[in-house]
Amino acid sequence: MTDPIGAAERYKEITGWIGDAVQEMREQDAERGVVLTTRLEDAMESTNEMLTRADESMSRIDDWWQRAVGELFHERWMQVTPLPRPDTSVPPRPLEFYEAEVERAYGALIDAIRRRGILPRR
Incomplete structure (x- = not known):
């Protein structure tokens, strides 16, 4: 039984399918890349916001500590330590x-x- 389509035509057909599949994969990868890039940017923004908020919080805590130390400054009997960890x-x-x-x-x-x-x- 002989194939009505020649080997060269069959080869071109198969390589065409492969080419189409590769192109589809590239398009899907590009779409996934956009989604992942957006997610990464959002995660980085959230992380930066969280770090900024943590810095602000530490500044507030340090301010309260400094106020407390200032209130106790004249009490020589009291040993004031640095801000605890x-x-x-x-x-x-x-x-x-x-x-x-x-x-x-x-x-x-x-x-x-x-x-x-x-x-x-007061």
Whole structure:
């Protein structure tokens, strides 16, 4: 039984299919590349926003610490240490929660100092 299509024509047909498949794969890869590039850009933007927010939070925390140190500056009996390192054993919560906790602790410190008569009452 002989093939009605010659070998050369059959070869051209097969290489045409392969060429079409390769072109389709390239188009799909290009589409995937656009999607992945967009996702990567979004992830990088989110990461930069998160890092900026973390820097702002650390600045706020440092400000509260410096205020507390300033309030205790004249108390020679008290040894004031540098800002402690973050406690990594606490449960993860939004930064706002921890910032509020630091502010609350500062307020409690000031109240305690005033009750003890270390600072003048305002």
